[in-house]
Amino acid sequence: MKPILRVRDLEKVFWVNKRRQGILGSALSLVAPQMEKVTAVSQVNFSLEPGEMVGYLGPNGAGKSTTIKILTGLLVPSGGEVEASGFVPWKQRQAYVAHIGAVFGQRTTLWWDLPVIDSFELLQAMYSIPAERFRRNLREFTEMLEMERFINTPVRSLSLGQRMRADLCAALLHEPPLVFLDEPTIGLDVVAKERIRQFIQKIHQERGTTIILTTHDLSDVEKLCSRVLILDQGQLLYDGSLSALSQRFDGRRLLAVTLANPAEQITLEGVEIVSRDGPRVTFSLDGHTHDPAALIQTLLARYPVTDLEVRRPELEVTIRRIYEEKLLQPAGQA
Secondary structure (H helix, E strand, O other): OOOOEEEEEEEEEEEEEOOOOHHHHHHHHHHOOOEEEEEEEEEEEEEEOOOOEEEEEOOOOOOHHHHHHHHOOOOOOOEEEEEEOOEOOOOOHHHHHHHEEEEEOOOOOOOOOOEHHHHHHHHHHHHOOOHHHHHHHHHHHHHHOOOOOOOOOEHHHOOHHHHHHHHHHHHHOOOOOEEEEEOOOOOOOHHHHHHHHHHHHHHHHHHOOEEEEEOOOHHHHHHHOOEEEEEEOOEEEEEEEHHHHHHHHOOEEEEEEEEOOOOOOOOOOOOEEEEEEOOEEEEEEEOOOOOHHHHHHHHHHHOOEEEEEEEOOOHHHHHHHHHHOOOOOOOOOO
């Protein structure tokens, strides 16, 4: 099957005026500016198959948003190749945008002073969406995103959560096969986040939409994506499954035990207790040296246990270790 998105040796370089100190330095910067080269993206390679949903991760300044802007045709790269839905985004932008959807968490694609429904109707005309398909999608998305209460409200009067739901609807009304979501849950409360996650998951599963998601909220990734791309300082460090990432860089398990007697003193030879909250005690297990099944049998034989859970550490902990300890290197480096 041909990839719906193919990125080869992608590079983006910016030249910025290097600021000098003092009044004389500022004057010199106007007359004889010193330009500094900043590489935002360097030699990035990956591809997406139709129907995939991929998390694109990295700290601030890693190059995620620059990549998305190139892939949507907003920026022209300094080097490399991109083919998306059969188009070169920055060369065939007018034809290309009819085949993609995009949501940028801090910017809206809706008309600020118009009611939401008017923006949707303008998009119908812009994308030449057949009337029946437009009505069907609008009805379905309005119900899924619970937009009935604000669909006739001007965009400027919406809360952030309402605006994000409207932006998601706008990006998908024309049924694009490829969708870019750049921080779609930024700044939202837990209820709004969950509603948007459920909508994204439903669209992906039922319509086979290919989605690339950038986010700092790793719970978005854990709930939606099985594959992740990790970027740092403009270079791709990892392309693979979440499970393989966790297994490779954090083989630990957390064993949480709830005791029938909160005052019970509990110990396991050679196993560290990482927290205790009343009757609930959490042990840290090394997946390479500890046998969880054997430890569970020991616990059940020794102590009155009412609840027991084995889980991996949170993805956020693993990702933070990768960045802070430089556990990954770009392809081609040791």
